[in-house]
Amino acid sequence: MTLLPVDAIRALADQHQKPANVLFQYGTAGFRTLGSALDPVMFRVGVLAALRSKKLDSKTIGVMVTASHNPEPDNGVKLVDPRGEMLEASWETHATNVANAPTTDALIDALETLVKNLKIDLSKPAKVVYARDTRPSGPALVASLEDGLKALGADARNAGVTTTPVLHYLVRAINTKGTKDSYGDDTEEGYLEKLSSAFKQLVAGKPALPPLVIDCANGVGAIVGQKLARHLGNSLELQLANTAIDTLGALNNACGADFVKTQQKLPPSLASVLTPGQRACSLDGDADRLIYFYLDDHGQFHMLDGDKIAALVAAFVVELTKSAGLEGKIQVGIVQTAYANGGSTKYLSERLPVKCVPTGVKHLHHAAEHYDIGVYFEANGHGTVLFSPETLETLSTYQPSTPAQSTALTHLRNLTNVINQTVGDGLSDMLLVEAVLAHKSYSGVEWNSLYVDLPNRLVKVVVPDRSIFKTEDAERRLVSPPGLQAKLDELVRRYEGGRSFVRPSGTEDVVRVYAEATVRSQADELAFRVAGLVYDEVGGDPAKRPSEFL
Numbered sequence: 132m133t134l135l136p137v138d139a140i141r142a143l144a145d146q147h148q149k150p151a152n153v154l155f156q157y158g159t160a161g162f163r164t165l166g167s168a169l170d171p172v173m174f175r176v177g178v179l180a181a182l183r184s185k186k187l188d189s190k191t192i193g194v195m196v197t198a199s200h201n202p203e204p205d206n207g208v209k210l211v212d213p214r215g216e217m218l219e220a221s222w223e224t225h226a227t228n229v230a231n232a233p234t235t236d237a238l239i240d241a242l243e244t245l246v247k248n249l250k251i252d253l254s255k256p257a258k259v260v261y262a263r264d265t266r267p268s269g270p271a272l273v274a275s276l277e278d279g280l281k282a283l284g285a286d287a288r289n290a291g292v293t294t295t296p297v298l299h300y301l302v303r304a305i306n307t308k309g310t311k312d313s314y315g316d317d318t319e320e321g322y323l324e325k326l327s328s329a330f331k332q333l334v335a336g337k338p339a340l341p342p343l344v345i346d347c348a349n350g351v352g353a354i355v356g357q358k359l360a361r362h363l364g365n366s367l368e369l370q371l372a373n374t375a376i377d378t379l380g381a382l383n384n385a386c387g388a389d390f391v392k393t394q395q396k397l398p399p400s401l402a403s404v405l406t407p408g409q410r411a412c413s414l415d416g417d418a419d420r421l422i423y424f425y426l427d428d429h430g431q432f433h434m435l436d437g438d439k440i441a442a443l444v445a446a447f448v449v450e451l452t453k454s455a456g457l458e459g460k461i462q463v464g465i466v467q468t469a470y471a472n473g474g475s476t477k478y479l480s481e482r483l484p485v486k487c488v489p490t491g492v493k494h495l496h497h498a499a500e501h502y503d504i505g506v507y508f509e510a511n512g513h514g515t516v517l518f519s520p521e522t523l524e525t526l527s528t529y530q531p532s533t534p535a536q537s538t539a540l541t542h543l544r545n546l547t548n549v550i551n552q553t554v555g556d557g558l559s560d561m562l563l564v565e566a567v568l569a570h571k572s573y574s575g576v577e578w579n580s581l582y583v584d585l586p587n588r589l590v591k592v593v594v595p596d597r598s599i600f601k602t603e604d605a606e607r608r609l610v611s612p613p614g615l616q617a618k619l620d621e622l623v624r625r626y627e628g629g630r631s632f633v634r635p636s637g638t639e640d641v642v643r644v645y646a647e648a649t650v651r652s653q654a655d656e657l658a659f660r661v662a663g664l665v666y667d668e669v670g671g672d673p674a675k676r677p678s679e680f681l
């Protein structure tokens with residue numbers, strides 16, 4: 132029987148010791164905190180990734196070193212399962228336990244318990260592929276991760292500096308190589324080729340759209356976006372902005388998808404770039420989110436967020452299934468979270484089945500798998516479209532009876548290739564949106580007019596311990612602290628079209644407050660009043676009470 136290589140683990144673990152009094156948590160998208168605190172976590176994630184691969188019969192596991200939308204001093208790490216999806220939930224608990232083992236001895240005990248309880252066959256080889264974004268703390272953290280992989284003797288492949296969605300793609304491509312489910316060539320180049328050739332076929336014969344401005348958040352999207360632009364040639368002209376990946380402090384700073392979504396305004400750096408009517412979009416730091424926007428003739432800013440993307444894409448997919456003669460055979464459904472704008476939920480649920488799940492791509496992804504074609508988007512621009520295996524089979528074997536049906540079927544097949552079905556992908560989603568706009572001859576104005584957003588406001592409240600906030604009903608109601616939800620209900624009742632909820636963030640050390648109402652000033656006021664309630668509940672310093680509008 133093969134045993135854990137305890138001596139190798141001990142020797143390397145001693146170089147990555149966990150400080151006392153720090154607690155790590157595998158949250159919404161893995162471990163996320165200050166990059167300077169993550170060294171011991173990285174080592175342990177390396178060991179864990181190797182064990183996960185052994186457990187899954189030597190399938191390749193992915194590790195992504197990124198803190199996505201967070202500010203530059205933060206970093207993070209998440210594990211990717213063999214089909215390119217997020218780590219199975221039960222292993223999140225194992226990851227948290229292993230990360231918090233206080234000493235090397237305790238770590239070895241925790242690993243031995245895990246191997247025993249999960250019956251992991253240690254004689255199996257371990258295969259891991261990893262990548263990082265452009266954060267300055269990335270190289271040192273990758274070195275710690277490599278120590279963890281080395282301790283278990285894993286066969287490790289470094290995919291370098293690339294986007295999170297490319298890493299997800301690589302994991303699935305590696306694990307399906309040479310099978311009937313082959314996902315594409317297992318390189319970044321293979322990813323770019325797959326997406327761009329599907330896009331070119333989708334827009335063939337359509338008038339070229341005017342150039343698209345992409346705010347790359349000064350992150351890795353600038354690198355991969357540049358390569359994508361070359362692959363696209365003249366099928367779509369990309370104008371990359373915010374590409375300063377080497378400027379300290381620039382990442383996600385006053386730019387990027389999170390800035391645009393939360394501030395609901397143009398990144399100041401684009402003020403001199405964007406012309407009225409021109410389409411633009413923002414990626415986030417690792418290019419897994421996408422938010423569109425444009426300025427109208429009066430210079431007024433208009434945002435097209437994840438909800439608007441879902442509405443645009445779902446309508447197109449439904450239209451194509453009808454035109455292909457597949458109506459009734461393929462059911463399209465939508466998955467949203469509590470952050471979905473009330474306007475979008477009303478619009479979509481009048482047309483299609485809509486499900487609401489807790490925040491986090493992993494929750495949306497699993498819910499979307501229950502539909503034949505599942506369109507899932509968080510309002511923050513994180514999402515994708517999933518085609519079930521049966522739907523893919525139908526699309527490949529279906530015999531159209533008219534030329535119109537045949538054309539629609541070809542478009543659907545191309546959509547399955549332009550879309551990164553492993554995870555939300557800013558660049559892939561951008562090609563998807565551009566293809567739909569080209570087909571519909573829509574500018575941002577027509578797209579925006581699908582439905583009207585209710586005014587809304589998102590506020591962060593810093594609290595000493597966010598773990599006291601617990602929710603139910605897909606995070607729409609608080610169960611703890613006791614009594615707070617009743618106060619919230621009472622407040623919300625006073626606002627026309629009012630809706631608000633409170634939840635602890637899984638990626639930042641804050642509690643998030645969302646509010647919407649029929650009128651802008653009321654949405655703002657409601658958000659800040661609810662934030663005030665949260666603040667008082669935890670006994671916050673009255674001098675620092677959230678008070679922007681009160």
Ligand code: G16
Binds near residue numbers: 201415511639
């Ligand atoms: C991550 C998750 C998203 C989630 C976001 C915010 O995004 O992948 O699903 O919406 O965090 O989560 P929370 O409100 O719990 O902090 P990203 O782009 O940072 O990876």
